[in-house]
Amino acid sequence: MTPNVLVFFTDQQRFDTTGVHGNPHGLTPHFDRMAREGVHVERSFTCQPVCAPSRAALQTGRWPTATGCFRNGIPLPVGEPTLAHRFAAVGYETAYMGKWHLADDDVAGPVRPEQRGGYERWLTSNLLEFTSDAYETTLYDERGDPHDLPGYRADALTDAAIAYLREARDRPFFLFLSYLEPHHQNSRDDYPAPHGYAERYADPWLPGDLAALDGNTREHIAGYYGMVQRVDECLGRVRGALDELGLTGDTVVLYTSDHGCHFKTRNGEYKRSCHDASIRVPTALAGPGFGTGRPVRRLVSHLDLPPTLLDAAGLPVPEEMDGRSLLPVVRGEPDPQPDDVLVQISESQVGRALRTQRWKYAAVAPGADGWTTPAAERYVDSHLYDLDADPHELHNLVDSPTHREVLAELRERLAERIAEAGEARPLVEPAPLERAG
Template identity: 90%
Template sequence: MSPAVNRNVLVFFTDQQRFDTTGVHGNPHGLTPHFDRMAREGVHVERSFTCQPVCAPSRSALQTGRWPTSTGCFRNGIPLPAGEPTLAHRFAAAGYETAYMGKWHLADDDVAGPVRPEQRGGYERWLTSNLLEFTSDAYETTLYDEHGEPHDLPGYRADALTDAAISYLREGRDRPFFLFLSYLEPHHQNSRDDYPAPHGYAERYADPWLPGDLAALDGNTRDHLAGYYGMVRRVDECLGRVRAALEELGLADDTVLLFTSDHGCHFKTRNDEYKRSCHDASIRVPTAVTGPGLRTGEPVRRLVSHLDLPPTLLDAAGLPVPPEMDGRSLLPVVRGEPDPRPDDVLVQISESQVGRALRTPRWKYAVEAPDADGWTTPAAERYVDAHLYDLDADPHELHDLVDSPAHGAVLAELRARLEERIVEAGEKRPVIEPARQ
């Protein structure tokens, strides 16, 4: 089978990037001029959410279009099953050359570097590290090719990966390509719990603007936000370089380009690390798509899950969307067609808890299984109320209304709505109880 149109597809994927690092979401530092331009000229997915705020589950969803609980990858350390169809398989079946570069994090958790062929998700070209944060540092990058051979790349890590991607784009080929370009930036360096920006970049943001949640809550924001912003700035420059290369090579008009991130970062304000919570700081990410048929300059304002992105890529390439994918293509919305779905997204939470959250335009409602272990249990039969935020009045989620008697009717409605979304995700219908019952 060949694609209906000869469209390349490139995913530019960052790690742990908050939505409000971008100018289009109000950051005043000018960190993301290239993303902002892409969002203004293409399709800005204004309210984009991960379906699981931690690395491997989010990545499994983006590779398969299926819930982490459906693939079994509900937490870090669980490899993507070898027989699970991925985007690489879908594009390869349509005659594409498939390539993955950067951080993978979908192999066995004891695999820091080379990944066995059966755990590579079906990709043909390969230059990765399973756990890039453990085989690299800011200026020390080792990636492994499809033969398992190491490649030590020079320069700042994001630049090194960008150089490799541009070299790939310059290669001659007689097939369209699907390239998944997966950066570590702006994720912290695990070995020292730090955010290493390029030399001189953190200094630019020594007095950083603070989003409302970070300004109000404790955490390690003031120790790390300058470096984090510097990393965001550099990875946006990398986006600019990739887009410039597509233009130079005459590929821009035939390439669908998606920018997104796996999850956000709350700087230890909600728990004792950086994500794994229901709050927008953890789950809301910057997302935009551009390319043929997608240079509309009109945003998508409905709530969008990561699960909607794989079918969107296939649809944009003129390929069929498999019915087993849990999300839906955004192209009908882009074309202005009515969307019958409720305007909300479900979020699964693992590791720190067994939790579920419902995000609507106005409300954030979350539940937690009080007796379940988030490392061993993918889903629970019983949850209790954990959080309720009125996002119209409290966009930074500082005032929890879960115990408010005045919001009993709202809670009841959201409980029923969350139960339905859980069932639609393939889980058993749970019992959800008030927190004090």
């Protein structure tokens, strides 16, 4: 049997918005059920906490520095092999719906065919956060024709996806369904939930980092939670349509997000930092091969997800992909992969972070411009957190005299992981003694 493959992709969703990660508001019953009955990737991390690089990695299975898409505003190179190319080569119909963010940044209308990543069916906006609003959604089809979709933006996209699923076809499909929710509305820097939803969270529970730190959390968290709830309802509708159409047993479903959201507690915006609030995302798999009900507890990078989808469809994983399929882990086979992940950080800095089960270590390139410079030859310590003792990353130990040995080990491991990612092995050094705070 050749399975269908569906990616349900949200934008800027924190991992702890979900019930399986401890959120008490019941925002995500459909995701929680998918995680419990399928495979919950408990410790899932983006490889780059900003939109375009993360999306490029999910399309190609390659590091942002390898494709050149190391920051926003750099289109995916024409001819770069994507999942669409891989699935189309073996007869799949490929379709993309929603936010793309891998074409030229000045594209407000249709994306040129050569910048569509090889997808056959197409209903998108390149920069949906700038070209739509909560109840105003215009997407462009493969002919370049605009479609004004009614209703709340997430519902409009869901309606289009369900209509696509209902179409008669004689070959399997690969559908990448890319929501904007719960990303902020850039034009006014707010989080527009559906009418009546933000009011449900007027006295919200807050994760530890947001409760402890300044930022704009209390202004925006109610709307953010309302957006998360609605997009989870959309997941329920999509999976319900698969059930109704008799496709559930034949369809691999991946749910994940491009990055998280720290509500201006770590820098002047919402992501682009080493903290779990920026890099840790909800991820689950369901469908053929993933009905185990057993979580994956090792650390997983976004780069592991494209090879997992190909493997689940019985397709070979190209050697040039930088991640590794999770299917052997799902089947309970011995796991030789390292239990840590590397994160590249751009725009706000030229930074690199290493996440292990216990430690978060990050280093930055002094004086480097994160907008023009993809990588550096030298990095210095910036952050160290003991996640066992400080899961909300409130106490930076990078200057702690008692952690010098730990820092030395993590510097060495970070340099190794950077080299494994195809960059020149850098010099990673202690920060100057006069650095404070």
